[in-house]
Amino acid sequence: MEYTPLSPFMRPISHANLRVVERTEATVPDRPINKWELLRELSKAQTAFGITERDLTVLQGLLSFFPHDALGGNAEMIVFPSNKTICERLNGMPCSTMRRHLSRLIDSGLLTRRDSPNGKRYARRHGDERIAFGFDLTPLFRRAEEIARAADEVRMAESSLKRLRVIVSLMRRDLAALAEFGQGVRPDFELWQQLHDAADAVAKALRRKLSAEVLGEYRTKLEVLLDHARSVIDGPETEHLNSNAAQIEQHHHSSNKEAIDSEPSLEKPAQCNNAQNGQVILLDDRNDQQEMRQMPNIPLHLVTAACPSLGVFYQGEVRHWHQLFAAACHMRPAMGISLSAWEDAQRCMGPEQASVVMVAMLERFAEIKSPGGYLRALTTKAASGEFSCGPMVMALIGKQSAA
Incomplete structure (x- = not known):
């Protein structure tokens, strides 16, 4: 047609009508584009064009009236269904x-209305x-790129949002x-509970659909907390704990050799100090006094990770302290430790902590000259409140x- 109208029939003209550019061979691309692929791309980018899913539904209905799958080429890209026909194609949309x-x-500039002089479409x-x-x-075809x-x-x-969320x-x-x-290494620090609470708060927040800005804020906060946690764990106080573990074990190999090799018995009642409240309880071999129960200051999973030789004496995964105790009782005779030394260790350390000591000794069994004497020496330290099994396990992990 020699003239392209700008104004709609019986409607006021708008800026959208004024933006109409007459089609020429220079402005219309020659490469045909599949109309359904173009619709899928527009569906992905609908926010950028300010349209909604219902708008796309109507556009899909109009595209279905175009007889070819590809837009472009020499085909006339004007569809002329009536309003009634369009609504029927859209499953009865009002x-x-x-x-x-x-x-x-x-x-939005994706369609242009070409009205006839009487407003009919034909x-x-x-x-x-x-x-x-x-x-x-x-x-729509012009804006394909x-x-x-x-x-x-x-x-x-x-994709960036998904990576950030991960x-x-x-x-x-x-x-x-x-x-x-950190709770196992330094249980006296209140920092670990705060970190637990922060991790739980982030876990709850991740149940929702978060924006990139919110996820970025969480990432920044977590980086600060992680750096702080690592600095505390790898700080001089923790290094001091690890060096103490090495010093304790070296001490039993080099000094007081006769006492370790001869495996002396503890004839006197042991005084086991409660590190939590400073209470002292006298424990005898045969009396009915309450036993001190000192739980290890290190998580069980770290113990099993540091002591892989435990699998020789316990089939299956150790998930509870009573399972570790059963394994320790099974390995005691094989390590040449007397029953009295094992019972003394349980009374002064507690069954759980004594079991940790036993499996830790198993990992260094080839380096310990007298396992029974070594256990008694550690029991003596536990009786005076100077021993904790945590550094032993940390030394093994280190x-x-x-290696």
């Missing part, structure tokens, strides 16, 4: 609703020339693990890390 979504598509031929009035899909770029940006943003989730898990590890 006409007023359909017109509202059509207006949004036109305002196509006629004048000789070899075909004249059509209706909805022009040319703007823009739509594709916007869709790629959305995909990149979604990073925050992993950092939260590491924070919880460091809090549990040895594994160095």
Whole structure:
């Protein structure tokens, strides 16, 4: 047609009408584009164009009236269904609703209305020339590259958001693990409970759909907490604990050798100090006094990780302290430790802590000259409140890390 109208029939003209550019061979791309692929790209980038899912539904209905799968080429890209036909194609959408979504598509620059002089939509031929009035899909075709770029940006943003969410989730898990590890190394610090609470708060927040800004804030906070936790665990106080473990074991190998090798018995009642409240309880071999129960200051899973030789004496996974105690009782005769030395260790250390000592000794069995004497020496220290099994396990973990 020689003239492209700008104004709609019996409607006021708008900026969307003024943005109409007449189609020429220079402005319309020659490469055909699949209309359904273009619709999928627009669906991904709908936010960038200010349209909704219902708008896309109406556009899909209009595209279904276009007879070819590809937009472009020499085909006329004007569809001219009536409002009633469009609503029927849209599964009975109300006409007023359909017109509202059509207006949004036109305002967004994805469609152009080509109204006839009387407002009817139709196509006629004048000789070899075909004249059509209706909805022009040319703007959608022209903006195909823009739509594709916007869709790629959305995909990149979604991928970045997904990666950020994974990073925050992993950092939260590491924070919880460091809090549990630090609780075993330095149970006197209140920091570990605070880290546990922070990890739990992040876990609850991750149940929701969070924006990139919120996830970025969580990542920044978690980085600070993780750095602080690592600095506390790897700080001089923790190193002092590890060196104490090495000094204790070296002490039993080098000094007071006769006492260790001869495995002296503890003839006097042992005084076991409660490290929590300073209470002293005298324990005899045969009396009915209450036994001191000192739980180990290190998590069980760290003990089993540091002592892989435990699997020789216990089949299956050790998940509870009573399972560790059963394994320790089974390995005691094989290690050449007398029953009296084992019972004394249980009374002054507690069954759980004595079991940790036993499995830790098993890991260094080849280096200990007299396991029974070694256990009695540690029992003596426990009786005076100078022993904790945590440094022994930490020394084993440090040895594994160095290997």
